[in-house]
Amino acid sequence: MTKVSMTVNGKAVSGEVEGRTLLATFLREDLHLTGTHIGCDTSQCGACVVHVDGQAVKACTMFAAEAEGAEVTTIEGIAAADGTMSPVQKAFQEHHGLQCGFCTPGMVMSAHALLAENPDPSEAEIREYLQGNICRCTGYHNIVKAIAAAAAEMRPVAAE
Amino acid sequence: MYDFQFARPTSLDEAVKALSAEDAQALGGGQTLIPTLKQRLAAPEVLVSLTGIRELRFVRRDGDTLRVGGTATHGMVAREAAAEFPGLAGMAVRIGDPAVRNRGTIGGSLANNDPSACYPAAVLAANATVVTNSREIAADEFFDGMFTTALDEGEIITEVRFPIPERANYQKFEQPASHFALVGVMVAKHADGVRVGVTGASEDGVFRWTEAEDALSGNYAPEAVDGLTVSADGMIGDLHGTPEYRAHLVKVLTKRAVAAS
Structure with a gap:
């Protein structure tokens, strides 16, 4: 041991x-x-x-x-100490990015890693980054939508 | 998986010593070895993790050479070699998936010499030198057939030195379930000629397509290989592709690599 x-x-x-x-x-x-x-x-x-x-x-x-x-x-x-979900978690809920939920923890962790590296990924970049995360029920479209929505929310608003 | 003693040395000397134990096995990023242990296809007494050796984790340019430490991950090479040697970075960024690239190491990939791995093709085409704790091994001397290399028992890859070519590109025809190359071709144009490394195709593991090298050294253009044919003899045949299909892919991917380089 x-x-x-x-x-x-x-x-x-x-x-x-x-x-x-x-x-x-x-x-x-x-x-x-x-x-x-x-x-x-x-x-x-x-x-x-x-x-x-x-x-x-x-x-x-x-x-x-x-x-x-x-x-x-x-x-x-990933969620705040008071239970407030991260923007990625919220976006998965809003965009129906899960059905059975089994793959979701890994999807959310990969999504956060992607957005830390690349705050403004294209749809193709999101799909490519999820190469190592398999979902057998939602068919990926809503997962990709959720991550794109979370990215938009997490990006700092450009100064005017 | 059978249990083993786990050693995590922090220096190369400690690692060499730990690997001198009977039935000791080096562990790089573990992206092949851990699944292999789970299947009980390997059962070492001692597993010596090399990733705690900080001095082996680097990517840096040294004149006309890109030096990559033995435990540099594919992710590090993808990011840190992008400006210096884009052909190599473009190969690394397509290995496995992002999480695999954050663990898998160049030393692990080369020591394993999987016949479908990407790195061996790049090392052969770039004419790299594999540096170990005891010697330097030229790429042409390193690979010795499927899953076999010139490495001795307990020898550790500390660094790989890539002469930076004038132009290079890696084309991978991916087997989508495994993310390994069904066939992968790296073409590198050096000042003194072109080298072509082919992985995934041959039953003897990675090889140089020397006829294409001669043709491309005379005329560096995709059509230079039009007149050549690759024999299906000795090519891998499995449910993903016949030997003939793989032989065909070697030529197609070589042309694409030249065009993209």
Whole structure:
């Protein structure tokens, strides 16, 4: 067993893990942050996307021990402390960007990573960025619309 | 996945020592190795993560050479090589998906030498040098057939040095489920000639299409390869494409790469 310490959603956490413990498993089973979903377990579907030191990664394809000392943000860390949803979360709701909701945590985490990198993405850029996030029910159109709407809302208004 | 001891050295010396243990295996970004461990296709006793070694994580220009550290991620190369070597950045930005690119490393990709991986084609075409903890290996000496390289047991890729070509472009015909190349071709025009690296096509792994190199070195234009044919012998055949189809793609993608470079 290895001791790991990291910051998750702004809180210092630590735990004892096996070498093979995946970051997704540590988040879900040790920290009880079950918003990070494990869909395929083969790095394809993206339901487990979290941010590690600000970058989107698949938490099912990284060991917990590799996140030693890292700043991790999960879907639970996206809304404000009082529960106010982020612009991306609100836009998913408004634009019907989810049906069953299983892929949604990963979609929202990827969307936030995209908008941090590129605040004004084209539709094609949004679709390209979601290459590693699979949704089996909405058919992507509304997810793309939601992200475009959130981008517009999050962009600072140009000074007149 | 079977359990293993996890080591996360912070210096190259510590990593070399950790890898000298019996049944030790180096871990780069893990985007291939972790799925492989899950399937129990590999079962090391010790897994030595290299991503904690800060000195191996860099992309920088040094004269006419682009130097990429062994644990530089595909995302880093896509961003940081864009101005210096756009042909390489354009290859890196199409590997896998964004989350995979934030973990996957150049050293991991080269050491694994997947026959459909993108990096081997770029390293061959650019005539790069693979630097390890003990030596320098020329691209032409590095790849040794599917999933096999010149690396010795426990040897670590510390850096890859790319001579920056005059022009270069990578064309990938993507297998959309895996995001690997069904066929990928990198063309690089150097002052002393053209090199063409082909991945995804051959059962022997990445290779140079030397006939096209000769033709393009004389006339750097897509039509220079019109008269050439690629034999389907030894090409990969699977449910995604026949050997004949892959052979055909090699020529098509070479022409596109020349046109786009």
